[in-house]
Amino acid sequence: MQGLMMDMPLLVSGILQHAARHHGDTEIVSRRTEGDIHRYTYADCERRARRLADALTREGVSIGDRVATLAWNGYRHLELYYAVGGMGAVIHTINPRLHPEQIAWIVNHAGDVHLAFDTTFLPIVEAIAPHCPNVRSWIAMVDEERQPASDKVANLVNYERLLAGGAEGYRWPEIDERSAVGLCYTSGTTGNPKGAMYTHRSTVLHAYASALPDAMGASSRDCILPVVPMFHVNAWGLPYSCPLVGAKLVLPGAQLDGKSLYELFEAEGVTYSAGVPTVWLGLLQYVGQAGLKFSTFSRTVIGGSACPPAMIRAFQEQYGVEVIHAWGMTEMSPLGTLCRLQNKHLKLPPEAQQRLLEKQGHVIFGVDLKIVDDDDRELPWDGKTFGNLLARGPWVLREYFRGEGGDPLKYDADGRGWFPTGDVATIDADGYMQITDRSKDVIKSGGEWISTIDLENLAMAHPAVANAAVIGVPHPKWDERPLLVVVRKAQAEATREELLAFYEGKVAKWWIPDDVRFVDAIPLGATGKILKTKLREQFRDYRLPGA
Numbered sequence: 001m002q003g004l005m006m007d008m009p010l011l012v013s014g015i016l017q018h019a020a021r022h023h024g025d026t027e028i029v030s031r032r033t034e035g036d037i038h039r040y041t042y043a044d045c046e047r048r049a050r051r052l053a054d055a056l057t058r059e060g061v062s063i064g065d066r067v068a069t070l071a072w073n074g075y076r077h078l079e080l081y082y083a084v085g086g087m088g089a090v091i092h093t094i095n096p097r098l099h100p101e102q103i104a105w106i107v108n109h110a111g112d113v114h115l116a117f118d119t120t121f122l123p124i125v126e127a128i129a130p131h132c133p134n135v136r137s138w139i140a141m142v143d144e145e146r147q148p149a150s151d152k153v154a155n156l157v158n159y160e161r162l163l164a165g166g167a168e169g170y171r172w173p174e175i176d177e178r179s180a181v182g183l184c185y186t187s188g189t190t191g192n193p194k195g196a197m198y199t200h201r202s203t204v205l206h207a208y209a210s211a212l213p214d215a216m217g218a219s220s221r222d223c224i225l226p227v228v229p230m231f232h233v234n235a236w237g238l239p240y241s242c243p244l245v246g247a248k249l250v251l252p253g254a255q256l257d258g259k260s261l262y263e264l265f266e267a268e269g270v271t272y273s274a275g276v277p278t279v280w281l282g283l284l285q286y287v288g289q290a291g292l293k294f295s296t297f298s299r300t301v302i303g304g305s306a307c308p309p310a311m312i313r314a315f316q317e318q319y320g321v322e323v324i325h326a327w328g329m330t331e332m333s334p335l336g337t338l339c340r341l342q343n344k345h346l347k348l349p350p351e352a353q354q355r356l357l358e359k360q361g362h363v364i365f366g367v368d369l370k371i372v373d374d375d376d377r378e379l380p381w382d383g384k385t386f387g388n389l390l391a392r393g394p395w396v397l398r399e400y401f402r403g404e405g406g407d408p409l410k411y412d413a414d415g416r417g418w419f420p421t422g423d424v425a426t427i428d429a430d431g432y433m434q435i436t437d438r439s440k441d442v443i444k445s446g447g448e449w450i451s452t453i454d455l456e457n458l459a460m461a462h463p464a465v466a467n468a469a470v471i472g473v474p475h476p477k478w479d480e481r482p483l484l485v486v487v488r489k490a491q492a493e494a495t496r497e498e499l500l501a502f503y504e505g506k507v508a509k510w511w512i513p514d515d516v517r518f519v520d521a522i523p524l525g526a527t528g529k530i531l532k533t534k535l536r537e538q539f540r541d542y543r544l545p546g547a
């Protein structure tokens with residue numbers, strides 16, 4: 001028997017309509033590439049998104065067409081999210097930190113028909129435009145009087161002029177909730193990037209789920225500043241979950257250094273933020289050196305790569321900011337797990353609570369996880385055994401865009417498909433998951449696995465260490481041994497011997513790295529993660545002492 005409830009499709013346009021209707025005067029504040037602070041409301045945003053959708057329709061954009069962005073976090077980018085997605089086309093956010101050649105490849109692979117960009121990225125647009133024949137217009141997201149000129153880009157259009165040509169009377173269409181709304185390519189450290197295509201349904205469900213109290217726990221009383229870029233897996237869904245709950249949104253634009261962020265946090269009363277560990281290094285350094293405190297900032301989600309326990313402690317103990325460690329990936333929209341304590345943990349001693357909070361956490365309802373060995377046999381949830389992590393759920397990828405790479409799923413005995421995350425993890429009896437490595441980064445020493453994340457986390461707790469990475473290097477007897485690569489803090493001293501001694505008593509003796517190398521910088525990828533492939537390349541000719 002069928003139930004008798006209405007069948008209203010879950011559409012992203014519904015989220016912004018809700019925000020405009022019920023939180024109409026709640027502010028969206030943006031630091032613009034023009035240099036000033038722009039402020040308006042959800043009602044304004046929805047009105048302009050409708051005009052933009054109408055203007056794009058007049059430009060011939062139709063259902064399923066891809067419209068790309070190369071843009072910082074800002075109100076125009078938000079309008080594009082909703083105008084393009086809401087009209088039934090697909091918003092394709094591109095990471096501007098990729099190499100222009102790779103960006104051109106992605107634009108062509110996606111079949112983008114228009115590309116909107118912040119003028120900071122004009123040089124990229126000039127470099128790729130001749131190689132992207134399908135892009136009908138390049139839309140500069142800037143005030144009309146600041147419209148750039150370029151003899152290298154034909155069809156350079158102004159965003160404000162385009163928008164002004166659209167009518168406010170535009171009505172959001174009711175489309176199939178399973179139709180595509182967003183496209184995001186994986187960082188592609190090896191091989192070509194692959195596209196994850198989100199649906200309206202997956203996006204709305206992810207927005208609901210991520211706002212839950214034990215997930216991000218966002219509310220209409222919050223003022224949220226996503227440091228995580230809107231070109232990195234939709235800023236972890238915040239452009240959807242913030243209007244869904246009616247939170248004030250602060251979009252920091254291009255200025256992501258510690259000082260600029262701190263000033264915006266204080267000026268706008270930011271309560272909540274989200275970003276990868278590397279951006280927080282900059283902020284903590286700035287507030288530490290300047291002897292500052294936060295007046296409203298109280299919670300932050302940190303993920304994208306393992307959050308060093310020393311960072312969790314610094315935020316909590318020195319600044320009273322609760323850190324919510326989270327894990328996810330482009331193929332998972334991105335949120336899979338977040339780490340919050342449960343009622344039964346509240347009585348634990350602080351040290352035990354801290355150890356728990358260092359994990360990547362618990363799934364949100366909707367995501368299911370398991371760990372398996374190399375023969376796909378399921379492994380126990382004992383918090384110790386580690387294996388390949390598989391995931392499934394309504395916002396987990398089923399297949400890459402254009403079927404790239406074939407069927408990515410692994411099927412269980414019941415025929416259910418699981419997405420292999422490429423991560424290696426433990427899961428404890430309560431379901432708390434902890435990543436020990438990317439499967440490609442794990443060190444295999446004498447047939448046993450060593451977690452590079454554990455070793456990096458420990459190094460980061462040393463007061464002289466600004467950043468640390470561990471890679472496996474060849475060893476004649478053990479196959480591979482860990483090498484610790486360290487960036488020292490300015491004016492800080494720490495010798496190789498001191499750093500190696502720092503591990504004693506904290507990990508098994510055979511886990512302690514064989515050597516330490518000091519470098520000026522550790523290579524970071526386009527999303528701020530350590531590029532282990534590049535680091536391994538850098539140390540290709542390195543030989544361990546005595547090896």
Ligand code: AMP
Pocket residue numbers: 186187233302303304305306307325326327328329330331334360421422423435437438527
């Ligand atoms: P991306 O698709 O670029 O967001 O990368 C996803 C990958 O980043 C995951 O598969 C993990 O390897 C890594 N990652 C994300 N969050 C965390 C975390 N909290 N701890 C460790 N690794 C993480």
